[in-house]
């Protein structure tokens with residue numbers, strides 16, 4: 001395996017360490033192959049909002065495995081999951097299940113281009129939308145006209161169709177729309193950015209973006225792969241009261257298995273084959289194992305006080321980390337919404353990718369290593385979020401805060 005991993009961030013490159021190999025997980029903890037225990041704030045990069053090996057999810061998946069892992073034919077579980085997704089999201093009339101967030105975004109963009117008969121797409125700097133060619137572009141602040149491939153292998157002709165604007169800056173997006181009048185198929189955004197660290201939308205920003213898209217007859221795509229069932233059962237769109245045309249879901253919606261979804265208005269979704277002529281398919285799409293894990297997980301999220309308890313514990317963690325940083329004179333800004341948060345080693349506010357890049361990466365590296373050594377597993381990159389799960393207890397969090405203060409003191 002190149003780099004010894006199957007997804008690059010796992011190699012611990014940006015923290016210059018050797019990754020730990022994980023043997024198993026239980027609740028809020030993971031255990032490496034040497035038997036060391038860690039409180040886990042990665043939670044498989046978001047999906048495990050109920051913690052590792054939740055008994056209800058495990059038993060549902062076990063039962064499904066015994067019935068057969070895949071048929072490539074319709075099953076009742078797909079219908080049940082589709083109904084749950086459509087009723088959770090006001091903006092979703094119809095949904096297609098896929099196997100990854102990358103796939104959901106690819107399909108959303110293809111649909112938007114087909115629906116509008118336009119070729120350009122607009123994304124926001126610092127937002128991540130999976131690894132399809134169109135999304136791997138580098139635009140640099142304000143230079144909407146010269147999008148470049150982010151990496152070799154992405155043809156510059158493809159990259160040139162992806163325009164970029166600054167997150168949280170409506171004028172920046174408006175400029176691009178002006179320049180490419182009637183040519184932009186869609187604007188895609190993480191309603192709460194969580195791949196440049198967590199960055200919340202400013203008041204009114206998402207509403208203004210909605211208006212901008214309407215005025216230009218472009219579609220608005222919310223990539224809620226992280227935020228989907230993380231912030232609220234109906235996603236960030238419910239919290240901020242903005243209705244996108246298409247929504248991408250992943251991570252939590254798969255309950256820890258490979259399942260993701262793209263959904264939206266019926267007139268858009270009906271363009272998909274077999275009703276319409278926009279082709280999209282998948283051998284393992286909506287397979288019984290994944291859909292069963294999804295349904296079991298979504299049911300847990302519907303239990304009483306699920307989100308309020310997450311909020312309470314996450315707030316406790318935020319406050320504790322901030323006061324530990326203060327006591328030890330460590331510059332720190334924490335952006336948090338619900339159980340999604342990140343710590344930036346800076347005193348400045350972080351409202352976009354440029355701000356995020358001003359945080360002290362060296363401090364982060366040392367902090368990461370110190371926490372890992374003491375049994376707290378954080379995402380091995382300063383631009384990733386911390387995920388709190390329902391399995392994290394007050395005791396776990398108190399220990400995390402205590403450990404952080406210890407490590408801060410040594411920075």
Ligand SMILES: *Cc1c(COP(=O)(O)O)cnc(C)c1O
Pocket residue numbers: 099100101102103105128129130131190195223224225226250251260
């Ligand atoms: C993780 C992520 C993706 C990609 O999902 P995969 O399942 O890794 O392909 C897309 N968008 C956002 C916002 C993500 O966080």
